[in-house]
Structure formats: structure tokens, C-alpha cells
Amino acid sequence: MAMSLALLASAVSTALGASGDTNRFVALQLKVTATEVTLMQALQFPGKAKPEPKRQGLDYVILTAEGTVVSRGSIENPRFERACTEEQPGSGILTQSTSTLEEAITVLRLPVDPTADSIEFFKSPDSGASPTQAPQFLGKVSLKTP
């Protein structure tokens, strides 16, 4: 994780949480493996981060410095490389070509929020999983400049 934080520091002049301007967003470039989510790069942009559809795969929780939940969300796990193709071209009948990657990279965009301190990632639980079962923790990324 130390490496992730160093990259964040070098790449972002004003990271998420450092500005109260709501018309800005931060793009987190994340490397995802089966057991870990780490930050490759974070960049801040003017404009609006539109909400993405809820996808099962990776859940995240944005926290304040005191540990209060700011917001939650989920994104598709980029490790599942999937292409839906026809069994025979022109048949219309779909099948999938898939591959589960060792590691993959995705971009998560979030509105700048001055109260946000960190983001934690978890593997989405199966829909049939017990609610008491703790989700698998995959990593934590600081959203503050050191």
C-alpha cells in the first residue's frame, strides 16, 4: 500500500478531499487482483462524475477520517473479461467468450468530496450469501494528499 500512496502523492496536486468544489471529480485508476485492489494513479478533473450503474463485483465504501461512511457503491470486476458473441454469426443466439484475468485495471470516478478520507474495497458477496458473513476486504486507498 505504501507504493500506492506514493503514486497518489506524485500524480495529484489536489486529491479528493482537498477541495470543496463540487464541480470536480477524481479518477482513480485501480489495479484489481483476486485478493487486492491497489491505486495506480489518481487525477482530478473539472466537470461532473455521473453515477455509474450498480454492478456486482467490487463494492466500495468511502469513509471520513473518523470512519463514518460517506457513500457506498459498486463496480464491475474488470478481471472478468467477457464478450457476448453469436454461436454462428447471424444466428442471433448468444454465447459468451470469457476469461478470468489474474489482474486487470479499471477507472473509478468519484465526485470530489472534502469529507472523504479513504476508500475501502471489498469483493461483492454472492446474492445468496448470509448477511452476517463479512465481505472479503481487498484494500484501502487514501483520498487525501499526504
Added chain:
Amino acid sequence: MHARESITAFGTKLLLAVALLLSPVCSWAQPPISTVLSNGPTGKRINIVFLSEGYTADELEQFRRDATNTANSLLTVAPFDGYRGYFNAYAIAVASVESGSDHPSTGIARNTYFKSTYESYGTAQLLTIPPNNRDSSYANGQGKVTALLNQFMPEWDVVVLVVNDTEYGGAGGQFMTVSKHASAPEIARHELGHSFAGLGDEYSTPYPGYPNSEEPNTTRETNRNAVKWKAWIDPETPVPTPAGSTTAASVGLFEGAHYNATGWYRPKNSCKMRTLGTTYCEVCQETLVKSIYSRIGTIQGQAPTSLLANLVAASSRSFQVETPAPQDRSLKVRWTFNGTQLTNTTTNLLIGAAQLAVGTNTIRVDVTDDTTMVRSDPSDYLHDSQTWKVVVAPGAQLRLLAPTLLGDGRMVFNVSGRAPSGFQIQASANFATWTNLVSSGPLDGSITLTNPLLPGSLVGFRTIATQ
């Protein structure tokens, strides 16, 4: 500002911000981005970005035509056709040294910008860019896409790499790839269901290891009252629903979905998320419409921007909201003034001074898309509201006591009452024209004022509150 100018200016500003990070792609003879479809500011529209892969410099005009055709084909099917005006589309044209894409099994290797290849991970149709099983370098493929998006369109919503190769193939995910095969637009529409709305596959081909979690259009629930799309199921439709000619047009609970032939259910026997060449089913259309509004809302701006106005005295006020508009109708606008619904259904409202009461006045507007394509919207994506409060201070009330004449010819006035902005004492010789004698600042109580020497022959005095 013209949309094209807007893009250029935005790209230039961003260039300065991230130039150190994007040195490989930060200087162009001319910006490679062009507008394919422009319907509004990037922050208020859904932005589709096409990138060229396997197009030589001489073929980039063809890429722009291909991007335009692909955009049109994506937006000509329901529900997108009714919301075409909610989308922008852009083409980022970067030249490859050679045309086409790699076909490893036949020894075809093309020198292309994003280094795309068919046959990824051993699957003939899987058309990907690095990192993949043939090139693990993120910087060679997806890294270039990300850098271009950061530079030219960071507010992207849908990204499509158009690969200049007619072989059947493509891939989903955050950055979709499509080839120029005749089936490509239909595959792209299907993949858009995944990436744009989080729809699941409704077909049954096994995918061991795929997350075992439901999507908006897939479920394991068989209790009719608990099925998430129950609003679409007629009471006479059996649940689970047998596939057959009598149920072909029905929404129900059809077995086979989410890569499972049994135990998982889909809303309709046929849907674009199961079979190409068909429409999106009602439940998938509903999800797509909600996904549109979850991104851009029904109210995109308001005037006045301040939600609270404090008025010393009532004056007419106008209110306005900015809304997107589907192709064939306007969104439903409802204004409420102090709890009473008004007949005005336009996006502008004028409240006259006489209508504003002393105290707090509340003006609320609700904007809703009442499309029949959405029957269940628990998150209220298709509705936004805006409330303004206008506080009108009590009006000025002044009382002028009988003036006392001083020996030097001046007069002493005693004024009591309330005048938040101040007041004047005026005098008249004929009760027709009035002359200001003394001005005062705000008053809330009483005050004694003495005027300068009076002109002669005055017959009356009065106080006037300053507005």
C-alpha cells in the same frame, strides 16, 4: 458557445493540468477529437466516445463516418431512440501504421495504435487491447485509451473502440471493442446493456466462476410478489412462465438466465440481452431509461440559483428550471406555490408581488418523466424537485406625530414605526407636490428629527418609507 469550441477549450485547459502525466500524447498538430452528435454540455449529457483502432492516417475520415454510423445505430433502437437528445457523441481519431487488427492463428500481425488482437485468451471472437494474454503492458493499450480520454473527454460515459477489421468480434467491459462486421452494431447494443445499465446476460451458456449475484433483469426469486419486475407481470401470466407461443409477448418469469439453464430466471422469452436481432425486453428498457436519468436527472439547472431570497418588500419574482426533453414530448412540470398546485406546466413561473405574503413563501417545482416504459422507480430516478423560499419582511409602517415648531423656524418631527430601508419626511405647500425635508436610515422604534430651515407656506407633512 459552439460545442466544437467548447471541446477544444476544455481539452486545452486539461492539457495544461495534466501535461506532465500525459507527455506521450499531449501535443497534436490538431486535436484529434471531433463531434459526432451534439445535444448539450458534457456535464448534462451522456457522452459516447469512439476511438479509432487500425485506421491509417488516410482512413481517419472513414473512421469518423464509421463512428457516426455506429452512434446512429446505437441510438435508433428503443429506448435510446426516444432519448437521442440526451446523448452526445465524439470521435477521437488516432492513426495506426497499418489497417486492421491481429489474427494470431493465421499469422496476421498489424502495427496498430492500441495493439488490438482477435483470439484473445484462445477465443476467436474475443477482440481486446493490452493488457491481455498476448501483451501484458497496460501502457500499450488501455493506458493509451485512458490518457486520450483524460486529455480530450474526461466526462466520458460510454467508450467504444471501433476496430477497422471486418472479422466478427468484439469485447465488453469499461472500454468496449467492436469490429466492422455486419453484426457489430447489434453486439454493441447488447454490450451497452451491460456497461451502461448493468444488465445481465439472459442466456444460459455456463460461465463457471462468474459472480453469483443478480442483475436488474435476472433473478432466482420465484415468488410472484417478490420478483423485482412484478409490476410488468399480468395477473393471468403463470409464474414461473412456460416458454411458448402464448407467452412469447408476455413479461413473466422464464427459466434460463445468468449463464444457468435452471434456477435462474429472465423477464421475457426473447430479449436483446439473450438473442441478437430482437428488442430489449420491457424490463431491460425500463432499466436503461432509469440508467439514463440516474446520470443526468430531470432538472439540470435552475434560476435563480439561490434557493433563498430575503425581500424587504414584495416584488414579482420569476423562477425557471432547465430540463432535458425526450424526442416526442416534454417532461411533466408541476409548480406548487405555498402548498397549492398551480396550473402552469411550463418551465417558467412568474409570481406577482401581490401573491407574495409577508413571511416565508415556498415555491416548488417537480419535474417527472411519466414514460410508460418505467413502472417501478423506487430510487425516483425519473423525478427531481427544486424548492425556493422567498421571505418577505413585514411592510413598513410609520407614524408621524404632530410636528413642533421651534423658535428659529425649524420643526421637530417624532416618527415611530418600522421602515427597514429607511424613510423620508416630506412637506407640501399644496398637497400635490411633495419636497423631501429629512432622510433617515432604517427605523424600528421611534426617532426624533429636526429639519433644516423650512421654505415658507407649508401646509402638510408626511413620511414615506424607502423601498
